[in-house]
Amino acid sequence: MNAQALNYTPKAIDALTLMQQTTPYAWSAQGLEYLTSKLRQAQTFVLPEYGQLLDRNTPRPEVPGLMMKPPFPVVAIEYPAPAASAPRQDEWTAAPCSKRIALAWDHQDDMPVGAPWQDQRGKLSDGVVVASVCWYDAYQAWMPVGAAMHIPYEGAWRDRNAEIITSAFWRDQVAAGRISPAQRKAKALTGTLIPVMPEAMQQLFGQMGTTAAFEVFQADLMDEVNAYFDMVxxxxxxxxxxxxxxxxxxxxxxxxxxGKPLLKPFHVLELAGEVMSGGGGIGSDRSGPRDHIRRGHIRRLAEGRITWVNQTMVHGRGGSVDKVYSVRAGA
Incomplete structure (x- = not known):
């Protein structure tokens, strides 16, 4: 993993502050101010390319939801996603973003007061919120996705294979390689969209309808949610x-x-004293096992005694990630 500072967060703060000052939309200005305040509070983590630490061709183990709690109240996960290795473009991967931030925070019901947030205030359970802030190469600008995803700690794992079979959106994700055949059969946690830029959300919902717009936001947030899950x-x-x-x-x-604000320290992940370099991803063409989690399990000892062995990260020989997952423009 790259152990050097990327310093994406200070640049994103400057860009979002300018957006907040110049947007003609009052609700979006509040949302941008809220998002910027989270970026300022965040402890920064630097992850390898595409934010990938685990082999995403393998379903993640079902774990207690509280494991999804961030290590600090707010974290900003910075990672590069080189556009040169982007997969084929389609409806859901239309805007390459070579620099990315997965901003995640422990939900504290502190969203702005106003009509767009009323349905969520006081009603969302304890959970983590994941937002996406990316450098859009085509526009040479940092911009957030118009919504964030709230994932409850006590949420149920649901079977999504039936949904994939009946939904054109999820079938497209499988065809594009964003969901592997193995992941189709895995269970997933369900999230709730919360507004960041409400006017943009309203416009998209008006243009596309509720179901299609919701799917666009899911696609836009998928990469940052995956990066956050890999980290926790x-x-x-x-x-x-x-x-x-x-x-x-x-x-x-x-x-x-x-006269600019000073850069903050950043965090890297170490595997038994070695900086983690990331696991092989979908589409890796190198042979050998990839980095993976050895699940926690019960070990039976002599004389009928048992003990619990914690899960462990296992280094593999597989290659580095060679896919980039990009967010959709204009969402």
Whole structure:
């Protein structure tokens, strides 16, 4: 994994602050201010390309929902997604984004007060909220997706294979390689959309209808949700730890001279003392087993005694990820 600072978050803060000041939409200005405040609070993690730590061709184990709780109240997961290796473009992967932030926070019912947020305030259960903030290469600009996803800690795992069979959207995700054949049979947690830029959401729902617009937002948020899940699954392993690295002193001296806010320290994940490099992803053409989680299990000892063995991250010989999953433009 890249152990160098990417410093995406300070640039995104500047861009979203300018958007907040210039947007003609009052509700979106509130949402942008809220998102920017979360970016300022966030502890930063740097992940490898595409935010991938685990082989996503293998279904994730069903785990207690509380394992989804972020390691800090707010985290910003920064990762590159080189556009040069983007897969074929289709309806759901129309806008390459080579720099990405998965912004996640422990839900505190602190959303702005106003009509767009009234249905959620006081009604969402304890859970994590994941938002997407990306560098859109075509526009040379940082922009957020217009909605975030709330995933409850006590949510039920649902079978989505029937949904994939009946939904054109999910069939497209399988055809595009964003959901592997193995993942089709796996269960998934259900999330609730919450607004970030309400006017953009309303426009999309008006143009496409409720079901299609909801599917667009799911596609837009899928990569950041996957990156967040990879991180919390890895951190739950007994031989993985988060290690803080100091902010680059040279860059901070430059920023101090220009009167800009200083860069913050960032975190990387270490696997038994070695910086994690990421697992092989869907489409990897190298042979050998990939990085994976060895599930927690009961071990039977002598004389009828048993003990619990925590899950562990296992290094494989598989290659690095060679796919990029891009968000849709204009959502």
């Amino acid at each position: 699954y890895a951190l739950a392993c007994r031989n993985v730890r988060a290690v803080e690295r100091p902010a680059p002193k040279f860059l901070n001296r430059q920023r101090a001279r220009k």
